[in-house]
Amino acid sequence: MTITLFPHQDRGATFLASGPGTKGLFFGMGTGKTITSIEAFKRSANRVLVIAPPIALPMWQRELEAHAETKAAILKTGRTKIPAVRALVVSYAIAASRKDELRDWLAADVSALICDESHALKSHTAQRTKAVLGAMGIVSGAYYAWMLTGTPITRWNDDM
Numbered sequence: 001m002t003i004t005l006f007p008h009q010d011r012g013a014t015f016l017a018s019g020p021g022t023k024g025l026f027f028g029m030g031t032g033k034t035i036t037s038i039e040a041f042k043r044s045a046n047r048v049l050v051i052a053p054p055i056a057l058p059m060w061q062r063e064l065e066a067h068a069e070t071k072a073a074i075l076k077t078g079r080t081k082i083p084a085v086r087a088l089v090v091s092y093a094i095a096a097s098r099k100d101e102l103r104d105w106l107a108a109d110v111s112a113l114i115c116d117e118s119h120a121l122k123s124h125t126a127q128r129t130k131a132v133l134g135a136m137g138i139v140s141g142a143y144y145a146w147m148l149t150g151t152p153i154t155r156w157n158d159d160m
Contacts, residue, residue: 016040106141
């Protein structure tokens with residue numbers, strides 16, 4: 001499916017795809033972070049791993065299949081074999097339990113890591129944060145790493 005991006009989405013996709021490393025996309029809620037990051041994936045990487053809250057996994061699968069025109073698979077358990085796809089979608093819990101395997105999957109090709117609702121990674125002492133962003137975490141296998149959130153402050157001023 002071809003869609004026309006809004007100007008801010010096109011600029012955001014260009015920014016994300018502009019070079020390797022970790023970048024943040026902090027558009028407000030409902031302004032198109034998902035489609036912007038999918039467009040960046042289409043422009044820059046051969047495979048993508050999306051880590052998101054469980055409720056968002058089916059939406060990411062649908063959007064990747066519709067807009068990136070590639071098969072996307074959801075890993076629903078800690079034992080599901082990683083299928084031969086270009087797009088993989090997992091929850092933060094599954095990502096934490098399979099960090100080495102997911103890091104190696106990303107490292108096998110030019111890849112993008114998308115962390116949706118990335119404010120979930122704010123505590124550097126949390127196992128989830130260590131698994132994704134820590135030394136030898138999932139992010140170390142990615143060429144691109146994109147942190148998405150519309151909610152950088154969830155409760156307290158020091159969240160910033």
